[in-house]
Amino acid sequence: xxxxxxxxxxxxxxxxxxxxxxxxxxxxxxxxxxxxxxxxxxxxxxxxxxxxxxxxxxxxxxxxxxxxxxxxxxxxxxxxxxxxxxxxxxxxxxxxxxxxxxxxxxxxxxxxxxxxxxxxxxxxxxxxxxxxxxxxxxxxxxxxxxxxxxxxxxxxxxxxxxxxxxxxxxxxxxxxxxxxxxxxxxxxxxxxxxxxxxxxxxxxxxxxxxxxxxxxxxxxxxxxxxxxxxxxx
Amino acid sequence: xxxxxxxxxxxxxxxxxxxxxxxxxxxxxxxxxxxxxxxxxxxxxxxxxxxxxxxxxxxxxxxxxxxxxxxxxxxxxxxxxxxxxxxxxxxxxxxxxxxxxxxxxxxxxxxxxxxxxxxxxxxxxxxxxxxxxxxxxxxxxxxxxxxxxxxxxxxxxxxxxxxxxxxxxxxxxxxxxxxxxxxxxxxxxxxxxxxxxxxxxxxxxxxxxxxxxxxxxxxxxxxxxxxxxxxxx
Numbered sequence: 001x002x003x004x005x006x007x008x009x010x011x012x013x014x015x016x017x018x019x020x021x022x023x024x025x026x027x028x029x030x031x032x033x034x035x036x037x038x039x040x041x042x043x044x045x046x047x048x049x050x051x052x053x054x055x056x057x058x059x060x061x062x063x064x065x066x067x068x069x070x071x072x073x074x075x076x077x078x079x080x081x082x083x084x085x086x087x088x089x090x091x092x093x094x095x096x097x098x099x100x101x102x103x104x105x106x107x108x109x110x111x112x113x114x115x116x117x118x119x120x121x122x123x124x125x126x127x128x129x130x131x132x133x134x135x136x137x138x139x140x141x142x143x144x145x146x147x148x149x150x151x152x153x154x155x156x157x158x159x160x161x162x163x164x165x166x167x168x169x170x171x172x173x174x175x176x177x178x179x180x181x182x183x184x185x186x187x188x189x190x191x192x193x194x195x196x197x198x199x200x201x202x203x204x205x206x207x208x209x210x211x212x213x214x215x216x217x218x219x220x221x222x223x224x225x226x227x228x229x230x231x232x233x
Numbered sequence: 234x235x236x237x238x239x240x241x242x243x244x245x246x247x248x249x250x251x252x253x254x255x256x257x258x259x260x261x262x263x264x265x266x267x268x269x270x271x272x273x274x275x276x277x278x279x280x281x282x283x284x285x286x287x288x289x290x291x292x293x294x295x296x297x298x299x300x301x302x303x304x305x306x307x308x309x310x311x312x313x314x315x316x317x318x319x320x321x322x323x324x325x326x327x328x329x330x331x332x333x334x335x336x337x338x339x340x341x342x343x344x345x346x347x348x349x350x351x352x353x354x355x356x357x358x359x360x361x362x363x364x365x366x367x368x369x370x371x372x373x374x375x376x377x378x379x380x381x382x383x384x385x386x387x388x389x390x391x392x393x394x395x396x397x398x399x400x401x402x403x404x405x406x407x408x409x410x411x412x413x414x415x416x417x418x419x420x421x422x423x424x425x426x427x428x429x430x431x432x433x434x435x436x437x438x439x440x441x442x443x444x445x446x447x448x449x450x451x452x453x454x455x456x457x458x459x460x461x462x463x464x465x466x
Contacts, residue, residue: 044303044304045303048292048296048304052292052293055285055289056288069278071277071281075281135368186336186337193270202418204425210269
């Protein structure tokens, strides 16, 4: 990349919006905003890296924020943060669409406001900040742009019982309701452990859960199924 | 966690094997080896965190190793590194099964050698090292245990799966990405057969594939579409 693809005014505005000045490798900012329809020197590799950095930073923050929460719930909370719609929303808040470099076809078809592109560009910018200035500044950026949403992550919502939420999700997608089957009961009578499998009729995978009652084991299994489905979406 | 669940000899051996001494938070090592069938104070949260750290470290290493490789290939190379079978293999090389803390049911059913458990424990150990000593030592650990496999990552060997190859071919030709639709599932629950159709938006033909999982059926369908396209070219 020979010269900047952004003009000086654009670069200054973006530096303020992102609160990050690409001092070491200014070309990274141009690349992070370049769609493959515009140039083969585009954001895709930065997006690949940035996606993994984002996942890690959000995972760690959520772990620290909810020290007593089980892994299934953590996984669900993270999915809600890093899913496409959320990232596209943040991309719009940062007005990234105005700085995108798109080929003419993508321009005409409204690529600057497409969720999938805004998601990718936001991840690419995270990757670019990491490459320019390291993990601590990348973390500061991510936690700043997610600050309100992380604060709003209310466990009361997420603690709504997993079986109900799984059922609601499957109904919304027009799918069959899950079946729960006890597959093992072990331990002494006063301290039994139930193992249950949650069977989604149209999935090729079973989700197992354990707990000290049948109900708890079912909730555990539902939680795992839910985390998986939300991740696929 | 009051006292160590590992005895002194086990702890010393593991410290040598992992080349990491849990000096700051020794209890993290116990927790990373504890399955939920053994205690509610188990590895699951560490696994959640460790998984994201592993993904990031491998993503960055592969980006640096292959500076000219497209994102699709990077993504595939990473998948081959962090998939369950690879992690379980490394878990066996480190003899993690010998140190696992499992409930009696899991013990009897051979949980200490189950791929999914070995995968989880390895990720939990990565999370534990990160929590104990930070990213740089976690990175050193990951790159050490993956060293041979990363060196062997030969681009020519990384045979692309049919879905990826089809996608890349269509992208190169500026065409829309294919859609995969399940059109039939038959057979008994433990031996289902999936039938899938691959729909290329701009072709007047559907390519069907079958397999014992949705994924396999999709790969089969993609393979047929690919063969057809390559023949036309």
